[in-house]
Amino acid sequence: MTAPGTRAQASAEESDDLDVEEALALVREAPPEAGDDSTGHVSAPAPQPSGVRPAERHRATDWPRAREIAARAARPAAAKGSAAVPAGARRTPVSVPLGDALGLVLAAPLDALTDLPSFDTSAMDGWAVAGPGPWQVRAEGVLAGHAQPDPLTDGEAVPIATGARIPADTTAVLRAEHGRTDAKGRLHATRDMLHGQDIRPRGQECRTGDQLLPVGTLVTPAVLGLAAAAGYDTVTTVPRPRAEVLVLGDELLTGGLPHDGLIRDALGPMLPPWLRALGAEVVAVRRLGDDARALRKAITGSGADLVVTTGGTAAGPVDHVHPVLERIGAELLVDGVKVRPGHPMLLARTKEDQHLVGLPGNPLAAVSGLLTLAEPLLRTLAARPAPEPYTLPLREAVQGHPYDTRLVPVVLRGDHAVPLHYNGPAMLRGIAAADALAVVPPGGARQGEETELLDLPWATAGIGVCFT
Ligand SMILES: Nc1nc2c(c(=O)[nH]1)N[C@H]1C(S)=C(S)[C@@H](COP(=O)(O)OP(=O)(O)OC[C@H]3O[C@@H](n4cnc5c(N)ncnc54)[C@H](O)[C@@H]3O)O[C@H]1N2
Ligand code: MOO
Secondary structure, three states: OOOHHHHHHHHHHHHHHOOHHHHHHOOOOOOOOOOOHHHOOOOOOOOOOOOOOHHHHHHOEEHHHHHHHHHHHOOOHHHOOOOOOOOOOOOOOEEEEHHHOOOOEEOOOEEOOOOEOOOOEEOOOEEEEOOOOOEEEOOOOEOOOOOOOOOOOOOEEEEEOOOOEOOOOOOEEEEHHHEEEOOOOEEEEOOOOOOOOOEEOOOOOEOOOOEEEOOOOEOOHHHHHHHHHOOOOEEEEOOOOEEEEEEEOOOEEOOOOOEOOEEEOOHHHHHHHHHHHOOOEEEEEEEEEOOHHHHHHHHHHOOOOEEEEEOOOOOOOOOOHHHHHHHOOOEEEEEOEEEEOOOOOEEEEEEOOEEEEEEOOOHHHHHHHHHHHHHHHHHHHHOOOOOOOEEEEEOOOEOOOOOOEEEEEEEEEOOEEEEOOOOOOOOOOOHHHOOEEEEEOOOOEOOOOEEEEEEOHHHHHOHHHHOO
16 A cells, blocks of 8 residues: 555645546545544553543433524523423524525515515516407517516507517417418417416415515525515525634644644634635634633623634643633633544533534544534524434444544545545545545444434535625
8 A cells, every 4th residue: 555645645646637526536545644643543442441530431421412502502591491482482583685595594484575476577578468369569568677568459469578468358379380470460379378378377376475485594696586486675584693713722823834843724714715615704813822811801802692612622731722721711611522623622620601612623523513512503593493413324333432432534436435544633635525424333334234414514505605
């Protein structure tokens, strides 16, 4: 097997020639040493996984439970435990121009402000005709957007365009391809016609006041189109949750090559667009280094609904997140999760209407925390519907952690999920090629075993749609 370093170098040179499958092969090769934690593989079951303090194991929350806690944390107090109250209802609805409403959720029903169509409309290009043919054809036709045409008299026809107003006393529209004019200029139908044919009557789709969509509907491009057609300039929505990202770590560079023990900040560029894809407005990204005072000031001074910190969640000398949360009297709702990577992640209530998600600094561990804690919390704040859980069989067995859930990057191929390597906590190489994360239960999953999948936002919606 080629050493990954060599292969990576070769791949950069050959990149013009790579097709997608070849590119994926780069992240599907067996990593250098199975069982080395840096590869993301968990070694044979051990009574006490390395790097985990006994007290932390005691506190750590099961992965599914952690997601439930995160989803419920942002519910209005009266609604906790009650599925009947719409999630996010506590947050005062806002009126948002259509151009800014994509991805928000309706906080008021979309009731038609007009009949649709709002006038009797021609469904085809051709002639509006009155009574049975042949017809005398009026010289001047009717186009869409024109003033109301004069009524027709029996035996009369007028050229008409799709979307134009139907003259009074029209009995049908004759399509352009179904009519012929004789030498005397009279119009004949070449097909039988029905009364009312190809006329869209006013109110066919809805009448003013009809409910078109209920509260809780996700504003999709189609909803924007319907709202505009129905007369709306703005829609009433649940406000977009505001998120602030605090990047911790003195070792982080924002440009150039790693040097002298310093590394590039991978989370500053990754988290804001990902948070937007999860429905948040990112109000600020701040780099605070390893400064406990700055962290405390940033958290207490933040007006965001969700503060996301990166790094500093473990027990190192400059891991300030726990001490600062304790100092400001935050309530820890989740303190460690039985999931790999990412087990030191945490969720705290910092103020009445503010939560903090502490993401571990290892980049894939941060993704794990984002999807485990931030995604359900933001979903509730934004009142977005929960995605339907789904499973696919694994094309290959995936080794499990003895006690914890594993989240493993996969690509979807046909009816299978194909696990990717380079899935260690510090690696983004696997996730960058992935369509989803497979949820591998403690103990692992066999080849062919149906496994829950968490879709990555771009795999289903594309970059342009949901990252605005
Ligand atoms: N004694 C223990 N040590 C560690 C434990 C533990 O349970 N006990 N857990 C390990 C695990 S697992 C993880 S994950 C990390 C979590 O550490 P922190 O959240 O405190 O993060 P840092 O120590 O600040 O950083 C860890 C690692 O990630 C790099 N990093 C940090 N920020 C970024 C960034 N924005 N972009 C790229 N890389 C980043 C940082 O340089 C470190 O290499 O703790 C283990 N240790
Ligand atoms: O396993 Mo940590 O939780 O390395 O990311």
